Amino acid sequence: MNKVFRILLLVTIFLVSLKLAVAQETKSIQLIDLLTMQPIVNVNFEYGNQSGSSDQFGKIQIVFSENNELKLSHINYGKWKLSHNEVVTALSIGKVLRESNTVNLQPVSVIAYHTVNQTKRIDLNYQDKLNHDAGAVLNSDVSINSIKKSGAYGFDPVLRGFKYDQLNIVINGSCSASAACPNRMDPVTSQIPLNAIESVQILKGPYSLRYGNSFGGTINFLTAKPLFTEKFKINGRLSSTYENNGNVFRNEGIIGLHTKKIAFNMVGSWSEGDDYKDGNQKSVQSDFLRASVGANLSAKLSENQMLSFSANRNFGRNTDFPSLPMDLINDDTWLFNAEHSLLLKNRKLTSWKTLVYATHVDHLMDNSLKLLNPRTMNAKSPTQTLTYGGRTETTWNSKNTTTYTGFDLRIETAQGSRTREILTGPTAGKIFTDNIWQNSRIERSGFFAETNIITANFLYVVAGRLEMNKSDANDAATEFVAVNPETTKTQLNPSLSLGIIKNFNNYYS
Known part of the structure; x- marks a missing residue:
């Protein structure tokens, strides 16, 4: 059992x-x-x-x-x-x-209203201020694109099809650097210290005669207003970012000292990167190094007067431009600015602002970084531009009228050459030198006025500008004179703009 x-x-x-x-x-x-x-x-x-x-x-x-x-x-x-x-x-x-599910969607209508305001403002955040090229920041606006000759630097803005000198790109309404490179490796936007900028004002079309004649429009970079405090105060900011595709480091910082009468800021930035890989894992030449350092001092002379000085130094080194015959080797730029502002109360003349500025660009490009096989030529091009000028503007207000009047002056000079050493062929060993900028000079000065009249039903805008342009080629090349025998030119250009605006509702005017 x-x-x-x-x-x-x-x-x-x-x-x-x-x-x-x-x-x-x-x-x-x-x-x-x-x-x-x-x-x-x-x-x-x-x-x-x-x-x-x-x-x-x-x-x-x-x-x-x-x-x-x-x-x-x-x-x-x-x-x-x-x-x-x-x-x-x-x-x-x-x-x-x-069995798969089938979802039927009802028809959807998308209605968009065209903006009637020709002026747009972009406020920069801390990520924008980390960027080493202002042209890349402008691409965030749908109306602006860029001409890109490099994968990481020198983005040249295009606004509604207008580009280069058809756009007026300035800092605080006047200051800007002129491109020294004939191929525009260093457009105006590449020289703007973004961590000192608070916002960007975009004026589309040839309507803003206050800032000069410009078919495409005006892009005005506005610096941060100085901060005055009752007691001594120190503030600062430090930001960094890293991108593994291209091994890109970006850093920027600012430190400020503030009192009741004095505001002092120092700004700096450093960015560098290597080649990156596209969606097909192909390497794209994009080496760059970009840095800037600057200082701004503002003094409150009285309750209604202020005097400001600023200086910035920009550095560019060994930047790849795969779509161009040469690369950027050195780019050193200085920007100086001084401004006086006067605010008046209980008067028809409410403000008077005057500023002077100067910029200098020292640019060197060559083809030593290019992997050429066979290498048929060594080319090098050192160039320089010097830009200086000033602007004064008064603002007049009455019950329903605002009027701006003023005068501005801008002088640009450019000089530089290109040296070509031939390495192969029947001319091997010979060196040719080309006069690129021919020691040229352009002087523009103009008087302007704009009046805005507000009534119960309409806004009337009347603007005018009288500008004199003078250009000289002080070292004209023989080949240039053969095609353009007139090396000095003076023009007087009057401009007038009239407008009537009526707002019907929030969307139409």
Whole structure:
């Protein structure tokens, strides 16, 4: 009897162990589309404490457990559940059929209203101030694109199809540096210290005669207003970012000292990067190094007078321009600015602002960084530009009228040469020198006035400008004179703008 009992106990233990082993065995269920009979990939599932997604064959792997539901979900097939019995059936069959869901969307109408305001303002955040090129920041506006000759530097803005000198790009309405490179490796926007800028004002079209004649429009970079405090105060900011594609480091900082009468700020930035890889994993030449350092001092002479001075130094080194025959080797730029402002109360003349500025760009480019095989020529081009001028403007206010009057002056000079050393061919060993800028000089001076008259139903805008342009080629090349015998030119250009604006509602005018 004991022997029979022992045999029955051993058989029972064996059957229970076999059942447990089977229950712990990992089994697969294949998910198949009911109509196409193709496997359904990336179906998410949950089964007890098990989870995952179907593989490329539509299969999921689970270990069977008692009284658990199998939850499944897919963007094209929705969410569904398999009960305990359905799971047992699916495991025995080895597959589950599912029909895709069809979602019908109602028609959608998108209505957009064209803005009637020709002036737009972009406020810069800390990420914008980390950028080493102002042209890249301008691309955040849908109306502005860029001409890119490098993958990381020197983005030349295009506003409504207008570019280069068709755009008036200034700092605080006047100051700007002139590009020294004939291929515009260093456009005006590349010389703007972004961490000292608070906002950007975009005036579209040739309407703003206050800032000069410009077909495309005016892009005005506005610096932060000085901060005066009742007690001595120190503040600062330090920001950094890193991009692994291109190994790009960007850093910027500012430190300020503030009192009731004095506001002093020092700013600095450093950015550098290597070649990056595009979507096809091809390396794109984009080496660059860019840095700037500057200081701004503002003094409150009285409750209604302020005097400000600023100086900035920009550095550029070894920057790749794969679409151009040469690369940037050195670019050193100085920007100086001085401004006096006077605010008057209880008078028709409410403010008077005067500023003077000067900028100098020392630029060197050559083809020494280019991997040329065979190398047929060595080329080098040192160039310089000097820009200086000033602006004075008064603001007059009455009950319903605002008038701006003033005078501005801008003088630009450019000089430089290109040296070409021939390495192959019949002229090998010879060196040619080309006079690029021909020691040129452009002087622009003008008087301007603009009046805004506000009535109950209309806004009347009247603007005028009388500008004199004078240009000289002080070292004209023989080849240039053969085509353009007139090397000195003076023009008087009058401009007039009239406008009437009526607002019908918030969207139309």
